[in-house]
Amino acid sequence: MAHAYTPGLKVTTNINLRKERRLPLKGDVIVKIGDRVKGEDIVARTELPGDVETVNLAGKLGVLPDELEQFMKKKEGDPIEKGETIAETSGLFGLFKTEIKSPIKGQVETISNITGQLILRGTPTPVEIDAYMDGRVVDIIENEGVVVESKVTFVQGIFGIGGETRGIVQPIVDSRKEIVVPEMIDESLRDKVLIGGSNVTKEAILKAVNVGAVGLVVGGIDDAVLKDFLGYEIGVAITGNENKGITLIVTEGFGKMDMSPAAFRLLTQHKGDRASINGATQIRAGVLRPEVVVPLSESSTLHKVKDYSKGLGVGETVRIIREPYFGIIGKVIGLPPELKIVESESKVRILKVKTEEGRELTIPRANVEIIEE
């Protein structure tokens, strides 16, 4: 039988997940291997040097550059407040003295007795990176960051917008088929990661943003709603840097799509637990998918992860991912090797699926994905 392999999304629990956390600049790693960390804990930090401000000190004081030293109130390396005196001339009998005040808060960097210039450096900006998820530090990337590992429930979405955030998981629908509407959202959902059903209205997304929910996970979203919400159309699926006040994760696709039973079950089971989520998606070679990560206790036993690299086999659970049966879930009951002609007259390799309702369907192999559990 010819090989049939169809990529799938991970919807699983009790697996080991590793995350690399790197600073954008070289800096100090402030945790060590073996440390337990919370998602919000800072694991590495550095400081971005402040802006430079130059002052023509000799000119302003009306003295020669090599005379500067005697008038200085501050020396190189001294911290300085805005408005604080840096240098002054004594004047005549205490009168007519010239006083030079610092235009910024920061530090005196250099005083040149050749050019007469004073260089001040503004307050540095701290740059930090957090652990993203609760877990244990298992590796250190010297001067850059760490690798955090954790046992987690891991639900990959198919598409998302918005970057990393964290919040308490809060289902707001009773069924995976329900559409999220504004009435389901209120002030109590501040800082929560909302779990919805098959679709969401634009008004509901806006309300979720208004009440301060940090994330929203749904089965489907309409292309038109997303475009309206973003204010532009998605051309190539490269997302994650949107700044729309919420991270949105779609688990199934565009349109009204019931969330898969496995994803809905796992996410709702974690009601009240803390999740780390990321909407960043890049669909191209070297793919990135959005994710919901719920760290578990260290004592949970690891799930044996099935090896899907062998490809699709009879008995496997699959989801149909193209019209006219989009979203239907079933079990593979046959993988005939010969090519078949489908309605479009395309000659394709097919498989037979028995749906949850007991229907038998013949589908191109390319149009299913394995549900990795």
Added chain:
Amino acid sequence: MEKKTELNRILATDCGSTTTKAILIEKKGDEYRLVVRGEAPTTVEAPFEDVTRGALNSVKEVEELTGREILDGEKIIYPSKGNRGVDIYVSTSSAGGGLQMMVAGVVKEMTAESAARAALGAGAIVMDVIATNDRRRPHKRIELIRDLRPDMILLSGGIDGGTVSHVVELSETIEAADPRPRFGTGYELPVIFAGNVDAREAVKEALEEKTALSIVDNLRPVLERENLRPARDAIHELFMEHVMAHAPGYKKLMEWTDVPIMPTPGAVGAIIQTIAERQNINVMGVDIGGATTDIFSVFDGIFNRTVSANLGMSYSVSNVLSEAGMENVLRWIPFSMIRDDLGNRVRNKMIRPTTVPMSLKELKMEQALAREALRLALKQHKEMAVGLKGVQQERTISDAFEQVSTGATLVNMMKLNLIVGSGGALSHAPRRAQAAFMLIDSFQPEGVTGLAVDSIFMMPHLGVLSTVHKKAATEVFDKDCLIRLGTCIAPTGKAPEGRKALEIEMGSEVIKINAGDMVLVPLADGEKVAAVIKPSKYFDMGEGKGKEVEASITGGVVGVIVDCRGRPLELPEDEEKRRENLNRWNKALSIYPEAKEE
């Protein structure tokens, strides 16, 4: 490895962004022939993230279909002996997909904007623009470069003799980001510097070690003049030669092949050039893939190739919709479809790019998108295939931002003799007439133009094979690859529907066609007939309105398609009328199964 000079069995693969195709060629008697083709999804996504897996799978399919033994585990068996082994393995690749770039310049509204325009002109998606005055802190810029994982960075900035320090600062930002391309280790990120000549040394110092740095002429040498062409050409070349072919596992694949892996457009371009040379004709070739659409043309011996990096039928399909606009796609759909439905279906294909249309409705939708991808790619090709290189565009500060390319395009549809289509959407269209119709609608050939397709999408394989064994490549190309669809006869001009358009004397037959109509005249593959084509006063076949022309018409598996819809082709604005026309034309050319017509 020492290989036999006498090749009896040849294995070739093409790793596309979506599908990996393997073909097996064998010497039978004195000639080389295609034996079989196997395919498998390209495995650039998790859990494999290794392009060789898809290549192995496609070879396994070849083994199963032929009963030959080619693989010993994950190793190719050499040399061929009986039913075992092959004598050579070659491959092309475009698995890396589209081109997403970041651009950087000193002033957001000036050099950075010119840089963005150069990138867009080369067919790239501009992921973000970094500028000294973009109000971002340096570490935010660094984070952005890391998060977005661009395929290439175009750094500009400073007019010649202008600021050096700001340009150096930008290059230091890129250096600090230590950009890691999406394909991991062993691959250096291409960075093009097209800024102030005085900053070249400093930029070299900062970036030469960490990136694959190229330096080209300043794209804004003085404030009021823009010179985008060198940067645009460099982007285009680097993409084609480096970015596109690379994918996770590329290094491993490189070790397996007996000659260097060729980027797919390089291989297809070689084949198109060969056709033009051998027949001494003007040819255009098009390869519509999942992430990119490549167009090749040879006019009066001058070869041009363009790769539209973000026009394609799977990974880039959503971008086709965005660039073409909803209306332009909907106009080709012969049934009523609401915009939101089209939007959702296209985005679903974008997020699950490897799926295939199962229903007729979905096929029609995909073919509508293919028409737009082809049309937009041709537009880009026309803009880039111009005679003079390096012509600079004068630009005043008040002059706004539309860069009009200088130099007239070499593409002349009336002088074109043959269009060759390749790629999944054309080679695998369930009916050959569908491929012919898509080529006609999107390219709008004028006068008398031959149409052909790559039978099963193997031009890339034969292109790379031609570099090591010309005889094998040529024989397989002639006998198994090129399928003559027939000839398109299409006058330019416009007339109200129903008016007389053409009268064609073909042998003993006289065919009369009215404006707005399409007619299919059967003429078998291999047959040739002399024709006298008399256009009415509204139409022109190349000699002027109403002037008759004589031509030799070649048959094919589809036949002779007479297209009197006029040029430029305009579809009725009224929706019902438009659908009625589309269905009438579809019926005339027997494009879709009759019973299923909506």
